[in-house]
Amino acid sequence: MNYTTKNRWRFTAIMLTISVLLCLTNAGKAQQIVLQDIDGKPLLRNQFTDIDGSPFLFDDWLPSDISFRSGGNLKDFNVKYDVINDALVFLDQEGNLNNFKESVKSFKFTKGAKTYVFDAQYPAIDGHTGLSYYQILFAGKLQLIKKYNKVLLEPQNYNSANVAKKVQDIVNLYVYNPSDKSIVKLKQNESFLAEKLAIDAGKLKRYLKYNKVNIKKQDDLVKLFELYAK
Template identity: 35%
Template sequence: MNKFITCFTALVLACLTAHAQVIHDVQGNPYMEQSYTEVEGNPLLINSWVEGAIDFVNGKTVTSKVKYDLVKDALLFQNKSDTTALYFVEPVKAFKLNSPVGEESDILLPIFNSGYPAIDSQTPASFYQVIAGGKTQLLKHYRKVIRTDQAFNSATATKTFVLTDIYYLFANNQISRIKPNQKSILTALSDKTEQLKAYMKSNAVDYKSDVSLAKLFNYYNSL
């Protein structure tokens, strides 16, 4: 009997230890959604939990259901015990979603990265969707701001989330804005103008398609 109790106790302790390691692996702080209760719409890139692979600055990688808050530029994960949303305590380096981001991008498995130089209102901790990787990267930053509208002679104001996305070029450790059109791209990549013009002519680049833009930049990186 004593041997059984000892074995049972050891098993319980082992389970508790394993559970503690899981909690330690993914620690989080509460996410206060109620701050958005008077705003129409939502602050998220995708308004549902999606599976994601998360890489931390310390080199650790985990998988979890996540959401991406575009107002606070913060990645959230689902608390397994009660399904509430939490912020990651440890700094996130990058994450990959197993779901597209809807109409904003036609890339099926979007990858987001951080660690780029500060620009506009972004810091090195800000996330960008990597449209094309390599020595010259095409990045896309999503942001939602809260717009307040008030009709003339009305005491009532409405607040709405407004989505914007801006493309950036990252090369030689420098980041700059770029527009997804032929003129802006040829100006930014002027060292290979003739080759790019030939590619654009023969491939009919769709500048509204991230997949098409990725192919163009991958071609440029191959030259």
């Protein structure tokens, strides 16, 4: 390689490095602008103290795609899903936890190899409202959706001020019909599934037996809906 070729390669490498640095700098500035434009509601500092367990679905800050009811969107914005309060939280520029002041319609993130999609569009049921977030497990002529709940159990030893409240996880599955906008809690038994999926009970029984499908398992339920509720 002659001197001129070496210089040409060196110049190309320098320009590529500068381009990468400019992209990173601009991405950082864009994130700062986004944070400055977002209006949040600071959470009380002691809200998540003195509890045994986590209020969040996942403790990691996960880049999420967020859609607001106003029509606005955010891409790859780090949030956590606070299940106790059924809300998204983010860190402001001072490192404080905030809720979004603007109402979030839906959000999506990836954890490991799995993508989680949440939406708030469903009728009120079991104390939940039209603003409650459900994970969409399957969406077809019927939707199989999942509601995460976390409740705080009071300590039994009332004489001790240092005993933390325990977080208890509660999960329920629901079936939503977009055509008539009805929702019902899923019962993991064959007669309920045969009725909701509009299939013959005997046919369902044979399918479950020969394909070794366990309707007590979420993944198997999703496969069942994929087959009969497209």
